[in-house]
Amino acid sequence: MNHPSPAPELLQSSPRRELPHAMLEALRARFGERCSTALAVRQQHGRDESPFDVDPPDCVVYAQSNEEVAAVLTLAQQHGVPVIPYGAGSSLEGHLLAVQGGVSLDLSGMKQILRVNAEDLTVTVQAGVTRNQLNTEIRHQGLFFPIDPGADASIGGMAATRASGTNAVRYGTMRENVLGLTVVTASGEIIRTGSRARKSSAGYDLTRLFVGSEGTLGVITEVTLKLFPLPEAVSAAISFFPSIDAAVQATIQIIQMGVPIARCELLDANAIRAVNLHDRLGLREAPMLLMEFHGSQAGVAEQAQLVQEIARDLGGEDFEWATTPEARSRLWTARHHAYLSALQTRPGCRCVTTDTCVPISRLAESINESVREVEEAGLPYFIVGHVGDGNFHLGYLIDPAVPAERETAERLSAQMVQRALRLEGTCTGEHGIGLHKQGFLVDEAGEGAVALMRQLKLALDPRNIMNPGKIFAL
Amino acid sequence: MNHPSPAPELLQSSPRRELPHAMLEALRARFGERCSTALAVRQQHGRDESPFDVDPPDCVVYAQSNEEVAAVLTLAQQHGVPVIPYGAGSSLEGHLLAVQGGVSLDLSGMKQILRVNAEDLTVTVQAGVTRNQLNTEIRHQGLFFPIDPGADASIGGMAATRASGTNAVRYGTMRENVLGLTVVTASGEIIRTGSRARKSSAGYDLTRLFVGSEGTLGVITEVTLKLFPLPEAVSAAISFFPSIDAAVQATIQIIQMGVPIARCELLDANAIRAVNLHDRLGLREAPMLLMEFHGSQAGVAEQAQLVQEIARDLGGEDFEWATTPEARSRLWTARHHAYLSALQTRPGCRCVTTDTCVPISRLAESINESVREVEEAGLPYFIVGHVGDGNFHLGYLIDPAVPAERETAERLSAQMVQRALRLEGTCTGEHGIGLHKQGFLVDEAGEGAVALMRQLKLALDPRNIMNPGKIFAL
Structure with a gap:
């Protein structure tokens, strides 16, 4: 594993705790082979897609029901042992590293789609269901779940990080699309939040307290989601621009005109170069917007016409349409491969990824300055972004053997975050805080918030067993 | 004041606390004439639009800034004195009653629209700004704020009760439309939550913890909201149906077809009779849907055609259009007067109002059974509803001098709530828990949730000074 280590200050407040023999024996008695201490299994569970060194848990338990999760938490509470919920392993900020040791609670076996209510556009799934699995199983009913963070993440993990992705500009994020949850609390109690009603004023919004809590308040085991009818018409288009600024200005106008665009993604020339190499796409290596329109035939045509006019005014060229599912799939596969493709342009490199999100009118300043800084610094990089939301990712491709590159990337990343905060945005649009952005969270929210x-965390998890050391140190 | 009293069990756990002389003196020293102990002022602040007896606070303080709110809370914390935030006084569940005495903190003087960012479709307002004030002041910029609970409520109060209303079916509720808050915590600290970015994964969702907290966790003093461009085309229509069931079936089909209808309101024959008397409208006294469509000219025409076909299939007649602002305003005024008009049909009566919300496929069962029960019981009633959301209000018009009528209304209301919960809905779609629905909250959320x-409340407000006795007893 060729990850740079987390900054030492993150580890100082996180001594590893012991896994008492009695607890391990109790887990083995209950879970048998579904409780593993094999090194390979522990190492696989002690990392995510972040550029951190692996930090393995002491054991991994594969749970299959609410009651099994509750049993693990009851034991963990009794023994003061950390528990780290694990879904698909695709988080990006060190969420899964066992910085204080303990149990990785693998929910990937909880893969049941419990109930589709097509007539109400709702579904209830177990936490380990992935978004692709869900969409495959509901497509024949004319339904889809739009939240698409790129990776085939688990729905539980997407709820825990408040994920969003390419469709959020039209359909919202997990914040808007989770109706209710089943949660096992730190004390091992199974509670339900929300209902299948579209709205409610019944007490505190526990659903949204757990959405985005990164496993630090309890374990999300079931999720009730909003679904959407598959649109009557779907059309995707790409357009190339003379500069990143021109592509961003087009995006700003599309959003400010109120066009209900379903996806509006930016890829810079570096990202295109990478996907061309990886997927042999032969795309022009210039800043590109990849857009998708959903609606009635007439509605999609209306949106497309407006967007073409905006793009043309800003020098957008080569407006190419993809109306068949196959043609669309080719473009979106390229978009989803951008990260991996970019990594392959510099063999042996690691990627430090940013995730700022700003109000749409500030997006040009946010991106343009970040590009200027990275060009000056001379680090290889690429940009992909959910620019319709004001959210983009700049990936710095660093050589992990050269500490100066890591330092440069971290300095540029910090400058970008400070700028996003000055522009009234956020340090993380969708990845979460994890280990990596804890200082940024304080800059953004303030010490008081x-x-x-922390007070909320201590109230719900006084022994700090739930994914300790993430979001903030206690 | 002719309100029936709250149920005695609500008051048992709520002894009044003393307002120490030292605190009153400190408030007078700081606020001068903006600190009042006049009986009339206290009585005006010790009630809302609920059918409860007035329960006046010990004094009323008119705050004009975050710092003044913080000063009041710092004193209240020191002396253990309750503080009840007060906006426009239009809440419906006893939220404003000073059941434990203390200070009513009137924010109606905090009426500044702090910043409109038209280019980002956001606005930041002080908590005392009302929705009509906001819409009047942003209209010339081609913008509007859609959340419309009927009353000209304050934005702070709407956030505190997670309000919604007629436009929620298209635009969401305060849950979806608040981007950030300034909150003064129980300890008197001023914090900010959220940002102007459209999405964020930065830590716990404090914004949505305070939205809907009914003043029990802190005082909301500023609110950053999403705005929307005024639609290019707006069209309203009414249609009359042979039965409530037919009107509800039409609604269910409209929602299930995915029509992006902006408003879809039901008025039953009793409600129409009342508004005819009050506003001389001459409407046919039959179940009516009042609908509004927003979009492009072509989009509105498309929606309207689809809805007319659905309505016609269900026996909907007299599809009448109102395309001018004046004609629309006449219909919506009638809708907003329905509550007051209904009260006037039975002189001296009070109204016990329900607020259940269920998944759309269950709405017919929810309404039809409730109508059957109230007809059998023989109480006068009326129905208005945001039926596109699955939410409706049945108002029982009771004679406050006849305890049996109150008991019957409460029994029917409880039956309706139990049915809504069986149908996987909620006891309150938009009014909140307040004093009146605390038992229902336990039925809905479960003891564990x-x-x-309560743990969250105690963590943030250990001395229980923030609107104590609301949502739950401690």
């Missing part, structure tokens, strides 16, 4: 978050 | 809410 973070202190309040 | 309510216990978790």
